[in-house]
Amino acid sequence: MSDLLDGVLAKVRPTSLERKKIEEVAEAVLSKIEELAGANGVECRVMMVGAAARNTWLAGDHDLDIFIGVPVGSDLNVALNLAREVAPQHEERYAEHAYVHARVGGFELDMVPCYLVDDASQIMSAVDRTPFHNRYVSSRIGGMEDEVLLLKQFMKGVNVYGSELKVGGFSGYLAEILVIRYRSFLGVLEGACLWRPGEVIDLEGHSALAHRDPLVVTDPVDPRRNVAAALSLDNMFRFAAAARSFLNLPLQEYFFPLPAEPLTDEELIGWLKRRKSTIILAEFRAPDQVEDVIFPQLRKAEQAVLNLFERNGFSTLRSDVDLHGDVSDGAGLVRMVFELEVGRLPEVRKHVGPFIWDAKNVERFVSRHPEPISGPYVEDGRAVVEVARKYTTAIELLKSQMTGLSMGKHLSQEMHRGYKIYLGRELVQVRDEEFRRFLARYFSAREEICRSPQEKQSQ
Amino acid sequence: MSDLLDGVLAKVRPTSLERKKIEEVAEAVLSKIEELAGANGVECRVMMVGAAARNTWLAGDHDLDIFIGVPVGSDLNVALNLAREVAPQHEERYAEHAYVHARVGGFELDMVPCYLVDDASQIMSAVDRTPFHNRYVSSRIGGMEDEVLLLKQFMKGVNVYGSELKVGGFSGYLAEILVIRYRSFLGVLEGACLWRPGEVIDLEGHSALAHRDPLVVTDPVDPRRNVAAALSLDNMFRFAAAARSFLNLPLQEYFFPLPAEPLTDEELIGWLKRRKSTIILAEFRAPDQVEDVIFPQLRKAEQAVLNLFERNGFSTLRSDVDLHGDVSDGAGLVRMVFELEVGRLPEVRKHVGPFIWDAKNVERFVSRHPEPISGPYVEDGRAVVEVARKYTTAIELLKSQMTGLSMGKHLSQEMHRGYKIYLGRELVQVRDEEFRRFLARYFSAREEICRSPQEKQSQ
Known part of the structure; x- marks a missing residue:
């Protein structure tokens, strides 16, 4: 097993060259924003967040997320303008708020304005929560980064990775939380084998609000939120089934399945x-x-x-x-x-009407079908006619x-x-x-x- | 309406000739049995029972029921022997006990041995109850015999008359009880329009044991028994529907529907x-x-x-x-x-298996279908395969x-x-x-x- 996992890691762990490259690009963007902010007298905190910031990104994933936090009460557009200036060749995108997307040094860079709140329960929009996620994971994931990589790649391989609406699967943050909970990739798989619908994972013992989702993972930084809200029942158990199957018979193809060939x-x-x-x-x-x-x-x-x-x-x-x-x-x-x-x-279709004791409706029902193919007759206490199917x-x-x-x-x-x-x-x-x-x-x-x-x- | 009902009665009321005939035949059989009993020193009570005894028989129905009651503890065979001797040309039939059937003077004569019990709750078999029914109805039906005839013929016309297992409809005794309850044929029809499943009719206010039948008519002579036990839900409401329909538009054909012509x-x-x-x-x-x-x-x-x-x-x-x-x-x-x-x-059939978390059964399920047409896959939390239909x-x-x-x-x-x-x-x-x-x-x-x-x- 450990050879197999090493083999997988060799493919999915970013090379030191890749790491160096992303650090350089990130550093350049961060300092440029800070410099511009200083020059314009803008009070802000610039942060690298996401998988890249936590060393849990898969080789070949070139996403770089930089958040520009401003104090509550100030104008998010000030932060947006900094981002626009940093990358003159950009595209403006919208989630809850506008943000700036650009391709920089081979990376997909998102620069996202957000508010700096004291506590994740005070957020104005979902992006304000991200810095809290970053801090929570960064301070706990040290030494388990490879476990996250294995888990993410396994989830990709069995088609349950991604919290976007198309997939309804596991987000990267959820994968990290699971590793923190179960301490290793194999620990997560073993844990998943025992899951039942309504499974609760609550790292901080918040015992928060009841959710009716198949998997309830209380967000450690915001107990009202279910980190696994996007996960469908079937993807939860697709993962659990694959986990059990893999533990029975570990094969690399779980991580790297052959793509389907187009049908002739x-x-x-x-x-x-x-x-x-x-x-x-x-x-x-x-x-x-x-x-x-x-x-x-x-x-x-x-x-x-x-x-x-x-x-x-x-x-x-x-x-x-x-x-x-x-x-x-x-x-x-x-x-x-x-x-x-x-x-x-068939041509004939059974049309079940009201109960016989419902006189008004029986009369209406029968008169609405003056010439049925068969009937009216009584079945299970109801008036029934057989009529032509449209x-x-x-x-x-x-x-x-x-x-x-x-x-x-x-x-x-x-x-x-x-x-x-x-x-x-x-x-x-x-x-x-x-x-x-x-x-x-x-x-x-x-x-x-x-x-x-x-x-x-x-x- | 009253012309219509008179017209029906003219067809279903036995003629005075028919009445005279049945009385003569019954009288002859009764006295012959009593004579034989006297000659043989048999202690018994001979009774004419059923519709013929109550003047509620439909013209053309030639059934004559004579019961030979013996004291509890004595031998029913003694009564059976009297019956055998009365009609040398007979056929022995069996319900709960043996009885004698014979054709006498154009009538279908049943001679049925029974026990004379003090109270219908002490009966040994169902036939012991019949004399109590006879007494109960005879003492109350006077003046309403025509109403019973109309009701029985109406039930025949709409195919719900008869408590035998083939029909699952209303027995003659049940028709009589309904007339006693609602006082007239039209009263029964009006009452039936309001019936709901679980309707209770309890003439003597016995408020007896709970029954789960669609219509519960507590037997006035034996509160444990539901007179309508044989009646199916659909026949109960076939009758109710016909009743309402007839009251809306009274036609003789409810009583005398044209028989279906054989299909060419x-x-x-x-x-x-x-x-x-x-x-x-x-x-x-x-x-x-x-x-x-x-x-x-x-x-x-x-x-x-x-x-x-x-x-x-x-x-x-x-x-x-x-x-x-x-x-x-x-x-x-x-x-x-x-x-x-x-x-x-289609060739393909979806075969839904156990829930994914039921590991043992999932393994068994999947290994039982090593080469499905499609699958296995997860759907609604369960393992599913698609296999060939046999x-x-x-x-x-x-x-x-x-x-x-x-x-x-x-x-x-x-x-x-x-x-x-x-x-x-x-x-x-x-x-x-x-x-x-x-x-x-x-x-x-x-x-x-x-x-x-x-x-x-x-x-």
Whole structure:
């Protein structure tokens, strides 16, 4: 095991050259801001934060976060102006507040204005909390940096790393907190094997507010906050399952899985034949928005289609959504795949009405269906009629209802400009590699849950 | 309304000739038994009971019930021997005890030995209760006999009359109790409009034991017993719905509905086309047993098939069972019709396993499915695999599992001697009239729930 982990570390630990480089760049930016602040008489504290500041960044990750703290009551724009001046070639971005992004010496530099508060419970916006996180982790993580690197890479490998809305996984800060809690990478994996939904991790014994999230990690610097709020139940247990499976049979491929190969036409047709389900693809232009805006709308759209099928008696086997192509180029595409048990239902549909003793509603129900195919009759105490189904195929149903679905502003606008629907073998017409990789992952659907004992023996 | 009811009564009230005839036959049998008892020194009380004794029998019903009561402790066989001697041409039948059945002067005569107990709470078997029922009703029904006739005929017309297991409806005694409670036929209908499940009717204010039946009618002579125990929820509310519908728009056809015409081949094919569902008929020889033995087994068999379909992902629209032909001739057939939404499901089937934190069972689950079509993956906290379905069509499934179904001894024996299964249009091959009438009722499924307002205006 330790050889294996050393092998992983050799790949993910930044080289001394990389370290030196980031320190130099950070130092240059820090002193430049401080200098400018001095020259302009601006009272501020400039801090390097994030993984780079804590030596917990993965080799190849070139993110540099520098926060410019100003006293509460002063103007954040003063700090923003310093950032603008430091990097004349920049891009302004917005989270809760504006910040400045620039590429400096090969690094992705974010310069973020924030308020200097005495206590994380007094923050004005989420960014004000970051310096507290930085201080908390920095003072405790010493000597365990490699454990964090292993954990982050493992989480990447099993697809649960990242707290953005697209992923719903573990943030870097959460990975650090877990290492502080369990003292090592393997300790975290062992701990995760015992997790149950509603698991609580509370380093400082705050016993804070109740959360209903699957994993509750009380933020040591702000007991009201759950560090794992973004983590979905399935990603929590995808991680736990992979942890147990890895402990049973440690393999490097957990950290560095082979990417899915795009499906060929023959493979795609092979999958359709093997499953004999009804597969529908809906596709339209993606709005020019960041993923954190698009993905919640995409999930909402997916759910709206699932509800539509459900309401009309079509039962879904599985579904998935994704974003392909370059969104900022206007060449992005939203893709939603739905897999149904059957694509065609009978003409007749059972329509269950009110209880017989509810006289008014029974009368209304029966008179609303003056010529049912069969009935009315009594079943389980209720009036029932059998009537003609409006849409007997899922594809007719979707085509006729697509534009009426509730799916969020940006997505809805794009969808109304036009969309395509593909059924079964028509999917072969969609040839781009990203989609074919997405389908490869969709069809195989293999996750690291439990390596088979046979596999164990053959190692 | 009163003209309409008079018209009905004219058809269902026995003529004075019929009354005279039954009285003569009953009198002859009674005195013959008493004479024989005297000659043999048997201590007994001979009683005419049932609808004939209370003047609540429908014209054309030729049932005559005579009970021979003996003191507790004596031998019921002594009474049975008297019955045997009275009608040398008889048939011995069995309920809880043996009794004698004979055809006498055009009547179906049952002579039933029973114990003479002081109180209905001390009975040895159900028949001992009958004389108490007779006394209770006889002393209260005077002047309301016509109301009982109307109610019984109405119940017959809407298919809810009879407490035998085939029907699960209202017994004659229950109809009488309802008339005593509500004072008239129309009073019963008005009362039924207000019924809710769990309705309690307790004439003597016994406030007896709790029953969980849909309608609880405390037996005035035995508070532990629910007179309506055999009544199903659906028959209770079929009656209530018909009652309300009739009060809205009184028509003679509620009492005398036209019998269903047997479906022609064209009509049958028309129904299949209109519904486009998957209809399956299973047929085999009926055991030589009375309906009260066959029907519970038949319903059990129906449920077993429904469960089989359900377990394998086939959802049922409706089903029905019946008994056709002459059972005692060995020419009876059991028929079960199942109507499914779809007859074919995809190859792939989702198999949901244990929760991820249940390590032992996850390992067992995954190793039991070493080569799933897709997966394993995590969904809603559980391990899931997608595997090949063993039976992709309902017909394959039924044919392969039919002989393993749990369906009661007699039915099971006959089914193992051979059965036939018909799918969709193959039903046309089954040509007998009884089956075609059964299908006509099955497909139309029309019950008197609520006449449409249009219909109301056109009357």
